[in-house]
Amino acid sequence: MAIIGCVGSGLVGRSWAIVFARAGHQVRLWDSRPSADAVASLAATLEGLAREGAIPSLGDVASRISFADSLKQAVSGADYVQESISERVDAKRELLRDLDAILPPHTIVGSSTSSIPASAFMAGLACSARCLIVHPVNPPHLIPLVELCPSPETAPETVEQTSALMTALGQRPIMVAREVEGFILNRLQWALLSEAMHLVGEGYCTPEDVDAVVTHGLARRWAHLGPLAVGHLNAATGLEGYFDGLGEAITRVRDTLRTDYVPSEQTIARAHAALEARMPVSNLSDHAATRDRRILALNRLLQDFEQQG
Amino acid sequence: MAIIGCVGSGLVGRSWAIVFARAGHQVRLWDSRPSADAVASLAATLEGLAREGAIPSLGDVASRISFADSLKQAVSGADYVQESISERVDAKRELLRDLDAILPPHTIVGSSTSSIPASAFMAGLACSARCLIVHPVNPPHLIPLVELCPSPETAPETVEQTSALMTALGQRPIMVAREVEGFILNRLQWALLSEAMHLVGEGYCTPEDVDAVVTHGLARRWAHLGPLAVGHLNAATGLEGYFDGLGEAITRVRDTLRTDYVPSEQTIARAHAALEARMPVSNLSDHAATRDRRILALNRLLQDFEQQG
Numbered sequence: 116m117a118i119i120g121c122v123g124s125g126l127v128g129r130s131w132a133i134v135f136a137r138a139g140h141q142v143r144l145w146d147s148r149p150s151a152d153a154v155a156s157l158a159a160t161l162e163g164l165a166r167e168g169a170i171p172s173l174g175d176v177a178s179r180i181s182f183a184d185s186l187k188q189a190v191s192g193a194d195y196v197q198e199s200i201s202e203r204v205d206a207k208r209e210l211l212r213d214l215d216a217i218l219p220p221h222t223i224v225g226s227s228t229s230s231i232p233a234s235a236f237m238a239g240l241a242c243s244a245r246c247l248i249v250h251p252v253n254p255p256h257l258i259p260l261v262e263l264c265p266s267p268e269t270a271p272e273t274v275e276q277t278s279a280l281m282t283a284l285g286q287r288p289i290m291v292a293r294e295v296e297g298f299i300l301n302r303l304q305w306a307l308l309s310e311a312m313h314l315v316g317e318g319y320c321t322p323e324d325v326d327a328v329v330t331h332g333l334a335r336r337w338a339h340l341g342p343l344a345v346g347h348l349n350a351a352t353g354l355e356g357y358f359d360g361l362g363e364a365i366t367r368v369r370d371t372l373r374t375d376y377v378p379s380e381q382t383i384a385r386a387h388a389a390l391e392a393r394m395p396v397s398n399l400s401d402h403a404a405t406r407d408r409r410i411l412a413l414n415r416l417l418q419d420f421e422q423q424g
Numbered sequence: 425m426a427i428i429g430c431v432g433s434g435l436v437g438r439s440w441a442i443v444f445a446r447a448g449h450q451v452r453l454w455d456s457r458p459s460a461d462a463v464a465s466l467a468a469t470l471e472g473l474a475r476e477g478a479i480p481s482l483g484d485v486a487s488r489i490s491f492a493d494s495l496k497q498a499v500s501g502a503d504y505v506q507e508s509i510s511e512r513v514d515a516k517r518e519l520l521r522d523l524d525a526i527l528p529p530h531t532i533v534g535s536s537t538s539s540i541p542a543s544a545f546m547a548g549l550a551c552s553a554r555c556l557i558v559h560p561v562n563p564p565h566l567i568p569l570v571e572l573c574p575s576p577e578t579a580p581e582t583v584e585q586t587s588a589l590m591t592a593l594g595q596r597p598i599m600v601a602r603e604v605e606g607f608i609l610n611r612l613q614w615a616l617l618s619e620a621m622h623l624v625g626e627g628y629c630t631p632e633d634v635d636a637v638v639t640h641g642l643a644r645r646w647a648h649l650g651p652l653a654v655g656h657l658n659a660a661t662g663l664e665g666y667f668d669g670l671g672e673a674i675t676r677v678r679d680t681l682r683t684d685y686v687p688s689e690q691t692i693a694r695a696h697a698a699l700e701a702r703m704p705v706s707n708l709s710d711h712a713a714t715r716d717r718r719i720l721a722l723n724r725l726l727q728d729f730e731q732q733g
Contacts, residue, residue, distance in 0.1 A: 326650020341635020
């Protein structure tokens with residue numbers, strides 16, 4: 116059992132608190148702008164998870180999360196701190212400087228940033244060797260992937276210890292060897308999204324259809340096998356055979372992809388309107404709740420497969 | 425009940441035969457090079473589906489598929505012909521010319537090609553107005569998505585009738601409004617795969633980790649929501665808010681994507697070796713069978729959700 120400081124009590128910070136608490140750790144959650152909403156939202160999420168049978172005991176998990184009165188109270192004696200404050204480099208720099216002054220000498224600090232390189236706010240501190248980016252997928256209590264991105268000053272032991280912690284929590288850590296815009300997940304996501312917007316923007320297909328290509332096509336395989344593994348199983352001689360056999364076709368497509376495509380405001384508005392017809396913004400939280408229930412059921416299915424081997 | 429001619433009895437042709445036969449249609453399967461293997465493989469696939477409870481009656485479905493002795497026998501009186509021969513434009517052109525001479529005047533011809541534009545082999549025939557590409561995802565009896573790509577000569581009624589047929593079969597047709605390399609699915613797939621190979625090739629992450637980003641991250645959402653819908657639910661004001669809020673971060677990533685990246689032979693070999701350690705080529709058919717069982721279970725889960733609304 117470890118003591119975990121969670122800084123920032125927005126959607127991501129609260130979800131992280133659940134990840135740590137359900138694994139048995141003591142969580143101290145703090146926000147520079149405390150909100151009654153955060154307390155209520157956390158309780159509602161925990162109740163929803165208990166209803167779905169996704170946490171063993173609502174009372175036990177809830178009792179392990181306390182709201183701290185100050186940053187110092189949240190992180191004193193903490194073994195690990197997860198930072199999930201707003202996505203502004205100046206705010207993150209200031210927080211890291213504050214932490215640097217009060218952290219115990221063994222504490223690791225992970226940042227949830229999705230777009231700021233570690234070297235932009237984790238460098239030149241006494242604790243720099245123990246800082247790294249630990250980027251979750253929203254929401255981390257439902258989606259296991261976590262990207263570990265060290266800065267040039269991060270110690271290898273920090274990466275190893277954080278990787279072991281994440282694995283013990285039931286997350287799936289991956290390593291980003293050196294700094295790159297968008298890390299791995301958002302690069303893959305935006306490569307696909309940018310080409311999708313190109314196809315919609317240039318009138319090759321509708322927004323509904325481009326979404327269906329993923330939900331009713333690509334994701335049926337990707338839920339089980341990554342993009343390289345899909346290729347490996349699609350040729351009698353594995354991935355090398357896949358690239359050999361499809362080489363020409365892949366080249367012709369690759370040369371015409373437009374992942375640099377900047378969608379016009381009209382294109383974004385048209386896609387937004389198509390989504391709005393199915394999932395009105397006035398009701399987004401209901402749709403997000405439906406999404407979360409479905410992800411939970413999918414997680415169970417995939418866990419069963421893993422256990423069957 | 426319709427009569428369906430399936431031309432080509434490889435993996436894709438056999439899977440199409442199952443799609444039509446399980447929906448109650450009479451299928452006549454023909455191949456220019458008949459093989460005993462095809463008969464045995466079809467029987468084995470049907471038995472596997474019956475074991476999983478994925479077809480109502482093995483005997484009924486099997487009895488609706490017969491192997492024809494000639495192209496003429498396969499397509500005489502057919503309401504619809506699905507072409508799944510080898511992916512060579514000259515072979516497809518020759519087949520279409522042969523079909524043109526013998527088809528009844530109402531028969532629609534769909535081609536399973538994944539990479540040849542319709543205008544390259546479906547133009548200038550008496551039956552051109554009734555020809556279009558009907559591109560499945562492998563294997564179509566497990567993955568519902570189908571891309572309908574007309575040639576400039578395809579009649580609108582042909583597209584409408586084929587769309588209605590595919591929907592009645594339980595497939596999910598999407599429309600590709602005009603010719604484009606790789607249609608929609610392979611463009612999205614290769615946009616993601618090319619960036620994945622870039623990240624592996626330049627040493628940002630391992631082949632295992634890039635696959636995990638999809639299986640343990642992106643696909644957990646994409647199984648339920650397409651890429652545009654994911655964005656819509658990720659901002660309080662929907663897709664427009666998503667692009668507004670992340671605009672700068674998306675731009676920085678978009679400008680550095682390398683979906684034009686040509687992986688070296690060494691990079692492909694390294695990724696192949698990593699996959700080989702988990703899924704040896706000597707055992708690929710077992711891994712493909714596991715994949716197929718898992719897709720079937722995922723389909724059931726997603727169908728349950730759709731029925732719940």
